[in-house]
Amino acid sequence: MDRSATTTLTTAMAEQQHTDNHVQSLPEMVYQRLRSGVLKGEFPPGQILRQEELAQRFGASRVPLREAMTRLETEGLLELRPRRGYAVISLEPEEIQEIFALRAIIEGHAGAAAALARTDKDIKAVKALLLKMEKVSISTPEKANAWLELNSAFHDRIFLSAGLRHVSRVALMLRDMVEPYIRIEIGLTMDVAEAQVEHRQIFDALVAGDSERLGHLSKIHCEHTAARLIKAL
Template sequence: MEHDVRPLSMLSDLAEITPGLLPSVIYRQLHAEIVAGVLPSGQPLRQEELARRFNVSRVPLREALTRLEAEGLIEQRPRRGYAVAELDASAIVDVFELRMVIEQHAGAVAARARNQTDIAAVGELLDRMHRLDATRADYAQQWTSLNYQFHQRIIASSHRRTLVRVANNLRDSVEPYVNIEVSMTRSFESSEVEHRQIFEAFKAGDADGLAELSRRHVESTSRRLLQVLRERALKPRM
């Protein structure tokens, strides 16, 4: 899912949307805002305010919130309602350990299953990252969005629906923290080298190579993020 965090009114006209599709539209918007860090960890999600914002009844809103809760992106607190989920350092470690296993496997499957359309799409995302203007104020935001899409598109090239869903859910749960790590460490150059190696293995159909590169990439991201958290000695925040 691409990080499109424009106001919902710019994404679509709710009045023209079939009522049955409203929960999905609201879900996608809130999902994008949580993953991009627009809605930070611990942020209350008051149903009355959200209903006014989206100009909808509580019914489609509750459906969207229930879906986000099932994916672990939000949590329901006793007597306080919904809020964006918070992860402590140990939970982040757990997620990254799972990601290393899942994305290593997904890389191997994707290398064997990818087609020319997949290769072209992943290559285009890599080129777009390389062409970004590093002097722009929103460079980090653009880079992290393309980084997310790059890895998501490789996993999608496995053409395994369940594998894609599990991998994306794990990635989404820590993506806001990864965005913080990137903005603080400015690890663009080292990541670009890793991305190029990943793409070359993907393009060549090197299942073992892509599996190992994917595992190492997740591991290095985890290591940088945990170092940032230790140095700041702060509770992780989205």
């Protein structure tokens, strides 16, 4: 085979590999975009998801879209309604309280573990997120969204400090189930003062390595969040 033919073949193989990678990543891309839309309230609780509209919006066929919806159903973010298709999960106040009761137990356990396992690197990372949160003034929907992203990152980093992979996975799944409602509550009240105080207390307990206190504060934080949410809704 001459040099030009070899170059042509190599280029064709590279292009095919790029195409294959694109095809393989498409379901994940659709899943991530749809999941983000649900969590951020772009698709509010109870909304029926029209596959034709979503396929056009994401530039994808129905196959990766159905795959994404199935995954989100298993995560508790979507539900399949007879003869209507998939809809964003809509929770009753009692269900929200049930989820937060579970979160309080799990996050209390994770917090207690984090206080014992945290390193200087963990403390530095959590502190950086806390300081960023404290600088955000909740005055617009955009700033509220920025605070919420930092809030999630703050708690995620504490979960990571605990080193409990399975506990963290369950905690994150439960948080995602109520995340749209938390965003609604913050959007309505624009008030995170109590949460900010509790975040600072949680951080101080993490620094002190006080397992009992951090576990208690994490549990109380969940209970207070649930109370504010139910009141706002």
